[in-house]
Amino acid sequence: MVLIQNLKFSYGKQAIFNNVNLQLESGKIYGLLGQNGVGKTTLLKIISGFLKVGKDECTVKGYSPFERSPLFLENVIFVPEDFIAPDTIVNDYAKFRGEFYPKYDSNKFGRLMTDFEVNGNYKFNKLSYGQQKKALIAFALSTNTNLILLDEPSNGLDIPSKSQLRKVVSEASTDDSCIIISTHQVRDLENLIDPIIILDKNGVLLNESIERISQKLLFSFASIPDNSALYNESTPGGYISVKKNESDMETRVNIEALFNTTLKNRTKISELFGKY
Amino acid sequence: MKNTFDINRFYKLFKKEFKERIPLILKYAAIFSLILVGIWLTSLLINKNMRVPMDVRFVYISFSVFLAMIMAPFSLYKDYNHSKKGLDYSSLPASVLEKYISMVLMSLIIMPLIIITSILFTDSLIALLSPQYFTGYLLNEAFFESISQKSFAEIFILPSMFLFGNLIYRKNKVLKTILTTLGIYLIITIVLSFILLYLFKDQMAVIADAMEGKTKFSIDLRNMYDLYNSEFLAGYPGIRFTVGLFALLYSIGLPVGSLAGSYYRMKTIQY
Numbered sequence: 001m002v003l004i005q006n007l008k009f010s011y012g013k014q015a016i017f018n019n020v021n022l023q024l025e026s027g028k029i030y031g032l033l034g035q036n037g038v039g040k041t042t043l044l045k046i047i048s049g050f051l052k053v054g055k056d057e058c059t060v061k062g063y064s065p066f067e068r069s070p071l072f073l074e075n076v077i078f079v080p081e082d083f084i085a086p087d088t089i090v091n092d093y094a095k096f097r098g099e100f101y102p103k104y105d106s107n108k109f110g111r112l113m114t115d116f117e118v119n120g121n122y123k124f125n126k127l128s129y130g131q132q133k134k135a136l137i138a139f140a141l142s143t144n145t146n147l148i149l150l151d152e153p154s155n156g157l158d159i160p161s162k163s164q165l166r167k168v169v170s171e172a173s174t175d176d177s178c179i180i181i182s183t184h185q186v187r188d189l190e191n192l193i194d195p196i197i198i199l200d201k202n203g204v205l206l207n208e209s210i211e212r213i214s215q216k217l218l219f220s221f222a223s224i225p226d227n228s229a230l231y232n233e234s235t236p237g238g239y240i241s242v243k244k245n246e247s248d249m250e251t252r253v254n255i256e257a258l259f260n261t262t263l264k265n266r267t268k269i270s271e272l273f274g275k276y
Numbered sequence: 277m278k279n280t281f282d283i284n285r286f287y288k289l290f291k292k293e294f295k296e297r298i299p300l301i302l303k304y305a306a307i308f309s310l311i312l313v314g315i316w317l318t319s320l321l322i323n324k325n326m327r328v329p330m331d332v333r334f335v336y337i338s339f340s341v342f343l344a345m346i347m348a349p350f351s352l353y354k355d356y357n358h359s360k361k362g363l364d365y366s367s368l369p370a371s372v373l374e375k376y377i378s379m380v381l382m383s384l385i386i387m388p389l390i391i392i393t394s395i396l397f398t399d400s401l402i403a404l405l406s407p408q409y410f411t412g413y414l415l416n417e418a419f420f421e422s423i424s425q426k427s428f429a430e431i432f433i434l435p436s437m438f439l440f441g442n443l444i445y446r447k448n449k450v451l452k453t454i455l456t457t458l459g460i461y462l463i464i465t466i467v468l469s470f471i472l473l474y475l476f477k478d479q480m481a482v483i484a485d486a487m488e489g490k491t492k493f494s495i496d497l498r499n500m501y502d503l504y505n506s507e508f509l510a511g512y513p514g515i516r517f518t519v520g521l522f523a524l525l526y527s528i529g530l531p532v533g534s535l536a537g538s539y540y541r542m543k544t545i546q547y
Contacts, residue, residue: 050366050546051546051547069279070278070285070369070370074369078363078367080360084358084361092295096291096295096296097368100289100369
């Protein structure tokens with residue numbers, strides 16, 4: 001679906017990506033993680049066609065995104081983190097834009113709006129930030145595009161909406177679709193995102209499925225830190241430890257601990273999983 | 277071709293654009309019409325002997341339409357190059373050409389047309405209600421004649437430059453566009469003056485002598501065609517060619533360049 005080869009990108013003299021390689025496939029919900037400023041939003045914008053890169057450095061179903069051809073655009077939807085709403089009634093917004101997406105489902109939009117408890121008869125600017133975001137997510141998922149890019153979708157959502165978000169995103173995932181979610185709020189999306197991509201300033205640190213991660217790493221909880229572990233994290237009541245999995249036992253992946261482990265053990269993680 | 281321009285998709289886009297932007301256009305139309313109503317009420321309530329003749333109202337309508345044309349891109353499409361607000365329109369599955377044509381139509385045709393219709397309607401209504409104040413109907417044969425006398429190309433020169441300015445500048449768009457436009461005018465005028473007054477110094481002195489007392493000679497870009505056709509330049513092909521070249525640059529080069537630049541900017545803009 002998305003092929004990124006030797007991607008280079010910089011804002012002026014500030015290099016963001018230098019020879020990044022990634023291959024994203026259909027039928028998966030990718031979690032894109034990384035510290036502030038490593039380029040998560042930039043990567044989503046490059047894939048959406050908002051930023052220019054070399055012709056073959058990023059392709060989506062064979063299209064060069066920056067050409068912004070209609071046939072490419074009708075297959076991609078991007079929900080930005082900061083959505084500045086137009087001065088439009090939500091239902092009109094969806095109706096007018098939905099016409100451009102061949103697989104747009106207005107009934108699905110209505111259903112998602114009901115699930116999110118947002119009244120689409122109001123203008124965007126009469127809704128709270130969280131409601132605006134839910135309306136936009138509802139529209140994005142109703143377009144049924146093959147590629148759905150969500151930048152920090154759980155930011156600004158209340159607790160019931162976060163679980164609703166997990167449900168609707170999970171339902172939106174099909175064998176033909178690829179969903180990429182950039183997030184800092186990994187707990188909000190745990191059990192949803194798989195595979196996990198971790199970016200840092202040098203590129204992709206990790207791009208693995210949950211299954212492979214649990215085969216390679218062991219996540220345990222104990223009252224004292226494990227000195228042989230790659231990483232120990234103090235939590236109320238004890239320590240989460242992450243170490244190499246040298247047994248056949250598979251444990252539940254704690255994404256937050258995985259993220260911190262990866263950042264603190266770049267070389268060891270690279271040795272364990274290989275380079276990307 | 278379908279990827280570049282598709283008539284059905286363009287129709288959908290234009291319909292969407294029209295429906296979303298018509299409230300704002302109508303707001304502007306109402307403001308310009310209400311100003312005319314204000315003029316009428318002033319003459320009705322304050323100075324009962326004051327008449328508002330047709331030519332004064334014609335100046336008002338010309339000014340209003342011109343203002344609407346140059347302001348349209350800034351009011352209808354000010355967010356197009358905004359790093360966050362612009363994402364919505366840019367990601368819409370229509371080609372850049374379709375978006376560009378739709379933008380040009382809405383800014384340079386639809387908005388001025390609605391405003392001119394609204395003012396003419398208001399003017400006719402007032403002239404009908406109180407002919408003693410609003411003498412004559414603005415909407416008459418002479419009105420259309422006066423429009424046809426003007427070059428349509430000339431009408432679009434400044435608005436096309438303002439359309440381009442709206443797409444180039446992200447902040448303080450109006451001010452920067454006005455300053456850029458003034459700068460371009462100034463540069464063209466200075467270059468033309470330099471060529472005429474230094475390169476054709478002797479010939480210009482002869483022409484100035486011949487023109488003295490008969491007509492006023494000034495380097496005004498808007499009157500370049502008049503100067504080009506002037507009998508005084510008949511024997512001076514070099515000067516005539518230069519004046520003609522600058523007339524073309526002003527009346528065709530600037531609008532075509534601005535419109536082409538706007539399209540290129542839309543195609544290459546990053547967010």
